Amino acid sequence: MSSPLDPKALLANLYHDNHAWLRGWLSRQVRCPQDAADLAQDTFLRAFDAQQLERIEQPRAYLSTVARRLLCSLWRRRKLEQAYLDQLADMPQGYAPSAEDIALVREAIETIDHALEGLPSRVRRAFLLNRLESMPQQAIATLLGVSLATVERDLRRAYLHCLSQTQESL
Structure with a gap:
């Protein structure tokens, strides 16, 4: 017999009472x-x-x-995957990445997405522009409509966040 605060019983009740509603709500979203x-x-x-x-x-x-947070992660991951697929489409006709290469890229995208999870979108975007697009900080500031100091702060925040995520996973 389970106690009233048994986590499994609480989850079972939460699931039973709300699963159909949540699935319907998510179906309308996606x-x-x-x-x-x-x-x-x-x-x-x-x-x-x-x-x-x-x-x-x-x-x-x-x-x-x-x-909603999971939806944002899904949409962000799909946007990254689409950008990768667009880059593949622009490659010369004779080049075709192997299934292993594609799997490695997907894994890397998911790892990056997870590492940046929880950061505000501007901070995440500044970090990706700087690290993946090799865009200089001043150009990022101009593109995002913020000061250079703000970009520097955002990049520092992203680095520290990624570092803390890495240390947590060890």
Whole structure:
């Protein structure tokens, strides 16, 4: 018999009461039932990992917040993948990357996306422009409409964030 604060029982109740609603909400967002199902499962996994189930007062608000973050990550990852595919399309006809190369690039994209997760979009964008596009800081400042000092601060913040993510994974 489980106690009232048993995390597994709390998750089971949360899942039973909200899964259909969350999956429907996600289906309207992504217009793909398979993606909605995957995102719903990931949302409940994140909820379980958070170990705060007993403190959730508004389950649907909590679940939709977690799901929105996962949606942003999905869209960001797909945008990066599309940029990679666009670059592949621009390559000479005779060049075709192997399945292994494509898998390595996808893994790298997911690793970068995970490392930058939680940063504001401007900070993330400045970092990617600087590190992946080799864009100078002044050009980034002009493109983003911010000062050079702001770009320097954003890059420092991104570096420190990535460093902390790396240390956490060790």
